[in-house]
Amino acid sequence: MRVVAAPARAKARKMFTQGGTHLSLADALSCYDSWPAPDVVVSDGPYGLRSFPGDPPTVNSLAKVYEPHVLAWSKRAKPSTTLWFWCSEIGWATVHPLLDSAGWSYVRACVWDKGAGHVAGNANSKTLRQLPAVTELCVQYVRKVLLPRGEDGKQVPMKDWLRAEWQRTRLPMSLTNQAAGVKNAATRKWFTACHLWYAPPGEALAKLAEYANEHGEPSDTPYFSLDGEAPVSAEEWDALRPTFHCPPDRHNVWHHPAVRGAERIKLNGRSVHMNQKPLSLVRDTIRWTSDEGAVVWEPFAGTATALVAAALSNREGYGAELNEVFYRVAVERLRSTHAEL
Ligand SMILES: C[S@@+](CC[C@H](N)C(=O)[O-])C[C@H]1O[C@@H](n2cnc3c(N)ncnc32)[C@H](O)[C@@H]1O
Numbered sequence: 001m002r003v004v005a006a007p008a009r010a011k012a013r014k015m016f017t018q019g020g021t022h023l024s025l026a027d028a029l030s031c032y033d034s035w036p037a038p039d040v041v042v043s044d045g046p047y048g049l050r051s052f053p054g055d056p057p058t059v060n061s062l063a064k065v066y067e068p069h070v071l072a073w074s075k076r077a078k079p080s081t082t083l084w085f086w087c088s089e090i091g092w093a094t095v096h097p098l099l100d101s102a103g104w105s106y107v108r109a110c111v112w113d114k115g116a117g118h119v120a121g122n123a124n125s126k127t128l129r130q131l132p133a134v135t136e137l138c139v140q141y142v143r144k145v146l147l148p149r150g151e152d153g154k155q156v157p158m159k160d161w162l163r164a165e166w167q168r169t170r171l172p173m174s175l176t177n178q179a180a181g182v183k184n185a186a187t188r189k190w191f192t193a194c195h196l197w198y199a200p201p202g203e204a205l206a207k208l209a210e211y212a213n214e215h216g217e218p219s220d221t222p223y224f225s226l227d228g229e230a231p232v233s234a235e236e237w238d239a240l241r242p243t244f245h246c247p248p249d250r251h252n253v254w255h256h257p258a259v260r261g262a263e264r265i266k267l268n269g270r271s272v273h274m275n276q277k278p279l280s281l282v283r284d285t286i287r288w289t290s291d292e293g294a295v296v297w298e299p300f301a302g303t304a305t306a307l308v309a310a311a312l313s314n315r316e317g318y319g320a321e322l323n324e325v326f327y328r329v330a331v332e333r334l335r336s337t338h339a340e341l
Pocket residue numbers: 026027028029044045046052053054273275276277278299300301302303304305306320321322323326
C-alpha cells in the first residue's frame with residue numbers, strides 16, 4: 001500500500017509587520033505555533049452563510065471547520081486568555097459544544113443590534129416567512145481553569161477549589177471577610193456554589209491563604225496551594241484570572257449600525273468585505289479584556305479590524321488572512337493606522 005503524506009500546511013505567502021502588528025497572507029492554522037500566546041483571541045471566521053469566498057453554504061460543516069482552530073487556541077491559550085467568538089446565532093450554537101469540550105467556558109453572549117435600518121427597504125415582509133435578522137452575536141469565553149484540590153490532588157474547577165480549600169480548614173464561612181481583610185459581602189461571591197460566583201483578586205486570596213494556614217486545622221498540605229508546597233501568591237493567582245475592566249454603562253446588547261460611510265472600506269466604489277465589523281465594538285472588547293502591551297490574535301482577519309483596534313490600543317496584534325484581495329486591503333488599512341499613531 002502506498003502511503004500518501006498529508007500536504008504540509010502552507011507557510012505565509014506574504015507577511016506585513018509594522019510596530020507590534022503582524023498580518024500573514026496564510027491559513028491561520030499554519031501561524032498559531034509561531035505567534036506568542038494570546039491574551040485575547042478575536043474570532044470572526046466562517047459563518048456558514050456563504051458570506052465571503054470560502055464560507056461554507058450552511059452551518060452543517062462549521063464544527064468541523066472550526067475544530068483545528070479551536071484546538072490550537074486551547075493549546076496556546078494562557079489560563080487568563082479571553083476569546084470573543086463572533087458568529088450568527090445558529091453558527092455559534094453549532095460551534096459552542098466544540099468550544100466547551102475544548103476547555104472554553106461560556107461567559108456571555110453579546111448581541112450586536114444593527115437596528116431596523118439594516119433591513120429597511122430590503123425585506124419583503126409579504127413573501128418572507130421569517131423575521132428579518134438585524135443581529136450578530138459576539139460571545140465571550142474564558143478558559144476553564146482546573147486546580148489540584150488539597151485533600152486528594154484531584155483537578156477541580158477554580159470555583160470548587162476555593163470552597164473545598166476553605167472547607168478543609170474547618171473554619172466557619174463567616175470568617176472569610178475577616179480573613180480576606182474586607183468589610184463587604186464580596187467573599188460570599190467568591191465562595192458561593194451558584195452562578196453569581198466570581199474569583200477573588202490575588203491580594204485578597206493571598207490574605208485568605210495566609211489566614212487559613214495560620215488558623216485552619218493543622219494539615220500536611222498547605223491550604224490554597226497550587227503545587228502542594230506553598231500557598232499561592234497574589235501574582236500567581238492573578239495570572240490565572242482573565243482581565244475584565246467592566247464598563248459601567250454597557251450591557252450585552254450593543255446598538256450600533258452596520259459599518260457604513262467613511263469607515264466602510266471600498267474598492268472601485270463597492271464594499272470590499274461583507275463582514276467588516278465596527279471598529280469601536282471590536283476595540284471595546286479588546287480594551288475590556290486586556291491591558292496595554294497585551295497580545296491579540298485575529299485568526300480570520302478580513303479587513304483586520306481587530307489588528308487595527310489592537311494597534312490603536314497599544315496592544316500587539318497577530319493575524320492571518322487567506323484571501324489575497326482582503327489581505328492587501330488590510331495591509332493598506334494597517335499602514336494608514338500606523339501612520340496616524
Ligand atoms: C468574517 S470574515 C472577517 C471579517 C473581519 N472581522 C473584518 O472586520 O473585516 C472572515 C475572514 O476569514 C478568512 N479566513 C477564513 N478561513 C481562514 C483561515 N483558515 N485562515 C485565515 N483566514 C481565513 C476569510 O477569507 C474572511 O476574509
